[in-house]
Amino acid sequence: MATIRVPNQVPSPAQDSETLNQAFRGWGTDEKAIIRVLGQRDESQRKRIRESYREIYGKDLIDDLSSELSGDFMKAVVSWTYDPAERDARLVNKILKDKKKKKSLENLKVIVEISCTTSPNHLIAVRKAYCSLFDSSLEEDIASSLPFPLAKFLVTLASSFRYEKDKTDAEVATIEAAMLREAIEKKQLDHDHVLYILGTRSIYQLRETFVAYKKNYGVTIDKDVDGCPGDADLRSLLQMAIFCIDTPEKHFAKVVRDSIEGFGTDEDSLTRAIVTRAEIDLMKVRGEYFNMYNTSMDNAITGDISGDYKDFIITLLGSKI
C-alpha cells in the first residue's frame, strides 16, 4: 500500500551516490536528478546510499542535501533521506526543546501521532535514536518539559510496546469500554483507566473496545470525550489518540486536507504526512481522502504546491516527473 515506485532496475548505492554528488557539482544543482534518485528508493536503499555516499565522499549526504537545496524542498528531501526512526526522534526533540513556555498543541499532537500510528518496533527505534542523538531519553524530556497530566498521557503513549497481532477479547472490550465510560461520565479524562487502557492495549483490542463503546452507550467515545469539560489540551490530545488508533488513514487524510485547505499551505504538515506514510499506507490514505472529501488527494495537493517541492512530493505519490 505504499505509493513510491522503485524502478525494476535500480543502480548500485555507489552509482546512486555518484549521481547525487554529480547533481551537487558545478553551477546550480540538478534537482531533478536528486528527485529521480532519492524519490524512487525505498528505506533500505536510501540507507545504503547514505552509507555509500559517506564511504566515497567522506561526507554525510544529509549535510550536502541541506546545503545544496533550500526551503520546503530541502526539508522534504532531508526528512525522506533520514532513517525513519531518526527522523521522528529529531522531530519530537524539536517539539520538546521549543523554547516557548507553552508548547503548541498542534506540535504535541504530532507526538501522539508518532506514538499511535507507527509500529511498536518503530516506536522503540525512535526511543533508541532519541537516546543516541540527544543525551536524554524521550520520556524524561516529555516528563520534564510538559505540565501534568499532558506529560503523563504522552509518556504512557510514547513508552508503549503494544501487542501487534490481530487478536482481540470481546469481554475485555466490554469491560474496558465501561471503565472508559465511567471515567468520562465522572469528567476525569486523566483517570488512570483512560491512560492505561489507551496506553497499553493493542490497536486491534482498542478498536474493538471503541466498537463496544458505541454499541453499549449509543455514542462514539470520541463524541463523549468531546462533550467532557476540563483541560482542553488533554481532551484534544485524547481525541487525537483515539482517532489515530481507530483510523490512522483517516487521520493522515485529514492532516493532508488541513495542510492545503484555505489560504496558503502548511508545508511542514504536508511533508510529514507524505514522507512518513509514502512507504506504509499512503495508497489507503488516498482512498480515505476520496471517501471523506469526495475529491482526489493527489490533484488537491498538486494544485496547491509548486516547483521542485511539488515534483518531489508527486514522485513520492508515485508519479513520474
Next chain:
Amino acid sequence: MATIRVPNQVPSPAQDSETLNQAFRGWGTDEKAIIRVLGQRDESQRKRIRESYREIYGKDLIDDLSSELSGDFMKAVVSWTYDPAERDARLVNKILKDKKKKKSLENLKVIVEISCTTSPNHLIAVRKAYCSLFDSSLEEDIASSLPFPLAKFLVTLASSFRYEKDKTDAEVATIEAAMLREAIEKKQLDHDHVLYILGTRSIYQLRETFVAYKKNYGVTIDKDVDGCPGDADLRSLLQMAIFCIDTPEKHFAKVVRDSIEGFGTDEDSLTRAIVTRAEIDLMKVRGEYFNMYNTSMDNAITGDISGDYKDFIITLLGSKI
C-alpha cells in the same frame, strides 16, 4: 565482572550438543557432563548450542533438559539455558498469571528488580519476548491484573528505556530531590512526580538525585519513604526500586542472603540471583556480600545447598567441579 569461566578451548556448538545428547541417553543422566558444558558457556555460546541441538536432533534442548533433569537443579539449568530476555519474560508472566487474587508482594518485587537492574536494551528485549510468547504485552498484563497505584508504578518502570550514559545534571538532581521530598512530606508516594522521576530518569541521574536528597534533607530518601504512611505494598515496591537503582549489587547480595538465611533455602530466589547476574556483575555482588555480612558469599551458599544443584551453582560462581 562475570563469575562464570569459559574454557580457552571451547568445543563447537555441534560437539557440545552431542555431549549433552549423550548425557541424556541410556540409564540415568550424566548431570556432571551437562554442568560442565552449559555451566561454562556464555550467553551467545548457549544460544548457538540450543540452535545447533535443534538442527541435529530436531528437538528443543530446553524440553530435553526439563524431562531429563528434576527439581531445583532442572529449574536452574533450564533458566540458565533460556535466552535471558525470554527467561525474564517467562518469569514475569508466571507472576502476573498467578491465579491468587492478591499477587505476592515478593513476586511483584521481582518485576521491580527486572525493570531497575537490567539494561534498557535488555528490558526492551524482555517486552518483545513477552509479546511473542504470550499474545499480550507485558504492560497490559500488569495494568489489567494489579490494583492501581501498584499497576501504574510497575507499568512505568517496566516501560522505561532510560538514557544509559554516565552524564548527570546537578541542577536537575537538586530540583527533583525537592520534588520527591515534597511528595513524601505530603504522604503521596503515588504522586506523579515520584512515578515519572523514578520511571524516566537515567540510573546515574537518579543516583545523583538520591545524593542531593541526603545532602539537602539530612536523611536518605529510602528512610524518608519508610516513614511514610499509606499503601504498604506501594511503599515496599518504591523502596525496592530505589535500592535496585542505587546499588544493584547490594540488592542481589541481599537476595542471596535472604534466600539462604534461617531454616531451609529459597532456591528459586537463589537461582534467580545467581543465574541472572553470573554474566553481569556477580563478582561485585560477591564483594558487596562480604562488605555487608562479613563472610564469604560462596561459602555461605555452598554450605546451604547440595547435590547437582550445588555443583551447578558453584560452576556459575566460577569453581570447577
